[in-house]
Amino acid sequence: MPQEHRLGTYLRDRRERVDPAALGLGGTRRRTPGLRREEVAQRAHISTTWYTWLEQGRGGAPSGDVLERIAHALMLTDAEREHLFLLGLGRPPEARYREPAGITPRLQRVLDALEPCPAIMRTAIWDVVAWNRAATVMLIDYGSLPPERRNILRYLFLDARARDVQYDWLSVARYVVGAFRLDAARAGAGKAVEALVDELCRASPEFNTLWHEHDVGSHGEGIKHIRHPELGPLSFEYSAFAVDGRPDLSLVLYNPVDPADVERIAARLRKGR
Known part of the structure; x- marks a missing residue:
């Protein structure tokens, strides 16, 4: 499978796993699980057309900023975010420091x-x-x-x-x-x-x-x-x-x-x- 199709498959899978109710979007009838493409695009501040192309494997290489916004829109974990960058850009995301929360x-x-x-x-x-x-x-x-x-x-x-x-x-x-x-x-x-x-x-x-x-x-x-x-x-x-x-x-x-x-x-x- 070409790299762009692996990215699209992963995006679609993550999108379908998001609970719309967790984002206050559960009030309307839905024929498919998860978020709609336009909802992800709106949360990521990109066009629905381009996001659709990314899922279809024809959107071209996204920038790191766009992937960061999509990761936030899909509420990805750190591991999922890293995988998204590896699929989209062939590298991990830029480091982002967070204050430690202690240890288990x-x-x-x-x-x-x-x-x-x-x-x-x-x-x-x-x-x-x-x-x-x-x-x-x-x-x-x-x-x-x-x-x-x-x-x-x-x-x-x-x-x-x-x-x-x-x-x-x-x-x-x-x-x-x-x-x-x-x-x-x-x-x-x-x-x-x-x-x-x-x-x-x-x-x-x-x-x-x-x-x-x-x-x-x-x-x-x-x-x-x-x-x-x-x-x-x-x-x-x-x-x-x-x-x-x-x-x-x-x-x-x-x-x-x-x-x-x-x-x-x-x-x-x-x-x-």
């Missing part, structure tokens, strides 16, 4: 099951929204911080404790700023980034300098060295994972490099119970 109990149980390895959930602008006990003991007690301070960049640049535990704070800071810049851009988090960057540029000359160097990098994996106040030098291999169905979140896992440190950390966690 299931995701928290995943974090807890990873102990004794520290693990956190962070957003695209590096707000930490969940963590396990190992992260509290080995990294920082995020629960002791007010929600607006649970941000990795705020901690790194504005909290003296971050400098105490790093062996080469400046190198770590430069790396974090570059990785943060890339993550935030991927997520389309422009407005949220502006507010955070403005705050940090005013409060930290070091951040201001590093931000205006415009370096970028990836935080997918690497080695983290810290000086723990009780256990001394520790090294962790860290890996960042996307959370399926939650494009606003990443899971970051810190796995001790030395197997002996696993038991040392586990013993420290048992001590804190």
